[in-house]
Amino acid sequence: MFTGIIETIGEIVSLERRGGDLRLEVLAPALDWSDVALGDSIATNGVCLTAVKLTGQSFVADVSVETLNFSTIKYWSLGAKVNLEKALTPQTRLGGHLVSGHVDxxxxxxxxxxxxxxxxxxxxxxxxxxxxxxxxxxxxxxxxxxxxxxxxxxxxxxxxxxxxxxxxxxxxxxxxxxxxxxxxVIARYLERLLLGDKAAEANGAALTEAFLADNGYLK
Structure with missing residues (x-):
């Protein structure tokens, strides 16, 4: 989880296509790397990426096809600037709002x-x-x-x-x-809860005005 309060701006210094998906490297000398370990999550322009390699001033991450399909990463090029935020801790001030890093x-x-x-x-x-x-x-x-x-x-x-x-x-x-x-994320969970048991159906019911009226949410 993240707060949406950006810590620094990084730069894309490597983009490598691998079997249909992508491996990238982000350089960020201004980021405090002292508490970053392999496997940690770093929000990169809002995308939660897992650090698979650390160099001291940069991190390397793999990007799945799913993430490429739903984010702007497919448009990135070398030299692109990106917002960076490390994952929050119990001591982090929640200055923004709860952010999952799962781009919609x-x-x-x-x-x-x-x-x-x-x-x-x-x-x-x-x-x-x-x-x-x-x-x-x-x-x-x-x-x-x-x-x-x-x-x-x-x-x-x-x-x-x-x-x-x-x-x-x-x-x-x-x-x-x-x-x-x-x-x-609260809006997404609220929609799911309002569907009730219908949410468990194979193709699910749509949360329409007619659905709300039929189920007593509207008068």
Missing amino acids: GVGEVVKRYTDARSERFTLRAPKELAKYIAHKGSITIDGTSLTVNAVNGDQFELNIVPHTLVKTVIGSYGSGTKVNLEVD
Whole structure:
């Protein structure tokens, strides 16, 4: 688990295709490596990756086909900058929100504009994820814990303060930038719980307005 509070920005220094999936290396001299061990999890642009090799200033990780399909890693190239966060401990301050590092899908920046000292971003989410994004709710963008300022269909707005622009890769975003999205895990569990016994069926019932009405959730 993570908090969505980025510790430093790393750089992709190696990308190696291996039998259909990928092995990569991330260089991060500014990260505190003193408490990192083989097998530890490091959120890399929001993707929970397992360190299979450590060099002192970098780590190597394997990326499965599943992760490639649901994240922006398939678009990465040498020199790409990535947000990094080590896994939280019982002593970690939960400054953001609970982040699993399990990316739900890829979103896209629609537009960016200046609002006083902050920057405003409008992003588009995949339609199947839009229902989990709520006004003033939490969302993770490339591993960064953020608050949703407005929602309009499959689009939502973010207000990014100067500190976050400097300390994360968000400062480099422009129209068309692809980003990793992780929705609030509570919304996913709530949907599953509302389905009740129907959730155990082979193809599961869909949580629609009709389903909610039929099962007494709406009057």
